Amino acid sequence: MTPPVLQASDLTKRFGDFTAVNGISFHIKPGEILGLLGPNGAGKTTTIQMLLGLVTPTSGSIHMFGLDLSTHREEILQQVNFSSTYLSMPQSLTVEENLWVVGRLYGMSDMARRVDAIVKKLEMEEFRGKITRKLSSGQMTRLTLAKAFLTEPQILFLDEPTASLDPDVAFKVRSLLKEARRSSGLSILYTSHNMREMEEMSDRIIFLQRGRIVATGTAQEIIDRFGKTDLEEVFLKFAQEQGHSVS
Amino acid sequence: MKLHRIMALVVRHLYLYRRSLPRIMEIFYWPFLDLVIWGFITLYLARYQSQVPGFVTFFLGALILWDMLFRSQQGITISFLEELWARNLMNLFASPMKPGEFLIATMIMSVMKVTVVSIVMTGCALLFYSYNILIIGVWLMPFVLNLVVTGWIIGVFTTSLIMRFGQEAEVLAWSMVFLFQPISCVFYPMEVLPTWLQMIAWANPAAHIFEGMRAVLGESASPVGDLVWAVCLNGVLLVMVVAWFYRTVAYCKDQGLLVRVGE
Numbered sequence: 096m097t098p099p100v101l102q103a104s105d106l107t108k109r110f111g112d113f114t115a116v117n118g119i120s121f122h123i124k125p126g127e128i129l130g131l132l133g134p135n136g137a138g139k140t141t142t143i144q145m146l147l148g149l150v151t152p153t154s155g156s157i158h159m160f161g162l163d164l165s166t167h168r169e170e171i172l173q174q175v176n177f178s179s180t181y182l183s184m185p186q187s188l189t190v191e192e193n194l195w196v197v198g199r200l201y202g203m204s205d206m207a208r209r210v211d212a213i214v215k216k217l218e219m220e221e222f223r224g225k226i227t228r229k230l231s232s233g234q235m236t237r238l239t240l241a242k243a244f245l246t247e248p249q250i251l252f253l254d255e256p257t258a259s260l261d262p263d264v265a266f267k268v269r270s271l272l273k274e275a276r277r278s279s280g281l282s283i284l285y286t287s288h289n290m291r292e293m294e295e296m297s298d299r300i301i302f303l304q305r306g307r308i309v310a311t312g313t314a315q316e317i318i319d320r321f322g323k324t325d326l327e328e329v330f331l332k333f334a335q336e337q338g339h340s341v342s
Numbered sequence: 343m344k345l346h347r348i349m350a351l352v353v354r355h356l357y358l359y360r361r362s363l364p365r366i367m368e369i370f371y372w373p374f375l376d377l378v379i380w381g382f383i384t385l386y387l388a389r390y391q392s393q394v395p396g397f398v399t400f401f402l403g404a405l406i407l408w409d410m411l412f413r414s415q416q417g418i419t420i421s422f423l424e425e426l427w428a429r430n431l432m433n434l435f436a437s438p439m440k441p442g443e444f445l446i447a448t449m450i451m452s453v454m455k456v457t458v459v460s461i462v463m464t465g466c467a468l469l470f471y472s473y474n475i476l477i478i479g480v481w482l483m484p485f486v487l488n489l490v491v492t493g494w495i496i497g498v499f500t501t502s503l504i505m506r507f508g509q510e511a512e513v514l515a516w517s518m519v520f521l522f523q524p525i526s527c528v529f530y531p532m533e534v535l536p537t538w539l540q541m542i543a544w545a546n547p548a549a550h551i552f553e554g555m556r557a558v559l560g561e562s563a564s565p566v567g568d569l570v571w572a573v574c575l576n577g578v579l580l581v582m583v584v585a586w587f588y589r590t591v592a593y594c595k596d597q598g599l600l601v602r603v604g605e
């Protein structure tokens with residue numbers, strides 16, 4: 096068996112008295128798409144932020160590529176990138192300038208070719224010269240996806256990447272992700288509130304509720320375990336449970 | 343330390359300034375206004391204050407040097423604020439970039455701003471008052487270098503506070519430096535301060551530089567002693583404040599502030 100590219104063990108994050116993530120362990124295999132599912136406030140974003148070194152875990156450990164994130168931050172983050180609908184980029188720079196800055200930050204060579212390639216892939220030609228401030232929200236999302244792909248990461252963290260995309264672009268982004276996984280063995284951690292997308296995309300799903308893992312397996316396994324007909328029903332069950340104890 | 347990452351951050355700021363007239367104006371606005379208003383007041387007062395020798399020389403020299411310190415501090419703090427306003431800190435701190443590389447990039451921005459402002463102010467002083475800052479002579483360069491470092495110290499200190507307390511603390515970027523002005527003894531010798539304040543001023547490297555400047559301009563003493571103090575204090579304080587910045591980053595990561603900031 097190939098070793099996982101990412102291994103999180105007993106990961107916990109407390110903010111004061113509040114426990115956002117409560118002792119979760121999971122792994123991602125090379126080329127695997129892992130879906131992180133859960134109601135609002137379940138701890139998905141906090142988990143991703145810990146994996147990116149933006150938030151320090153209260154306890155537990157994170158290993159990527161066999162290295163400990165707390166001691167090999169630079170080597171790990173060089174091979175990782177992320178995107179989110181809620182991510183911003185410098186508004187006064189053009190789309191292309193932003194991509195160039197990111198490329199330099201990650202020490203990428205041959206930038207002109209790379210930028211051309213990613214712009215073409217994500218169909219950004221018509222707004223590549225635009226000031227970022229003037230982008231529509233869907234165009235902005237494509238820019239943040241482009242910046243994530245640009246650095247050719249081994250692992251991609253995507254926090255609701257398709258939330259503001261129209262169905263056509265969302266479809267293309269999903270195809271692109273699956274294609275990248277096939278061709279370069281990219282591993283992806285994915286969150287979304289779109290259950291159909293989750294079922295389609297994820298090799299495996301982790302279900303979070305109030306910071307704990309309450310279910311894990313393929314979409315079908317989870318559906319069967321709880322005796323439901325689809326993932327949405329499972330989601331509603333957990334969301335309503337969580338809702339009762341969250342103000 | 344990786345040069346390509348530092349340069350990426352510098353280029354990002356240059357892109358910003360290339361397209362933004364208000365940002366460019368902001369660099370010159372205060373130094374220019376300072377020089378015009380205070381310069382003419384100085385000329386006027388000099389008519390009546392003939393008992394203070396070299397009044398104009400002292401005052402204009404101090405004004406220009408002080409603005410170099412101010413610009414140096416702004417170079418750091420504004421560069422940070424730009425990232426905060428752009429909500430770009432998350433992109434940066436989730437990249438392989440190290441906090442130290444971030445600071446060095448802001449220091450490079452600071453040196454660029456100081457250079458540009460110095461040229462403009464020196465030119466204006468010549469034009470308006472036939473005043474040449476170069477009369478400070480060979481000491482000018484070590485003085486300026488030390489003031490730039492003191493500006494960095496105040497800048498990194500202010501940046502840490504804004505990072506820690508969020509955007510509400512943003513006014514500090516413009517006000518913090520003025521807390522240091524009275525104890526920098528810019529326009530008066532340290533001896534006019536009450537003794538207890540003198541002790542505080544003594545720990546401020548900038549105060550030693552302005553003492554040194556007066557020694558040179560008054561041809562009363564050699565500024566070497568002042569410079570030695572300034573260099574030592576700058577060294578110690580810079581190390582302390584950078585360590586504090588690292589601690590602040592760690593604190594923000596612990597509290598999840600890096601990702602919340604700027605909203």
Ligand SMILES: Nc1ncnc2c1ncn2[C@@H]1O[C@H](COP(=O)(O)OP(=O)(O)OP(=O)(O)O)[C@@H](O)[C@H]1O
Nearest residue numbers: 110115134135136137138139140141142597598599
């Ligand atoms: N910096 C912080 N300080 C205090 N509490 C926080 C902080 N960050 C997150 N939380 C809390 O942790 C919990 C989990 O938040 P998180 O953003 O991880 O949820 P999520 O699963 O991503 O939800 P959503 O689906 O709404 O995006 C929330 O209750 C949130 O209020």
Ligand SMILES: [Mg+2]
Nearest residue numbers: 139140141254
């Ligand atoms: Mg979230």
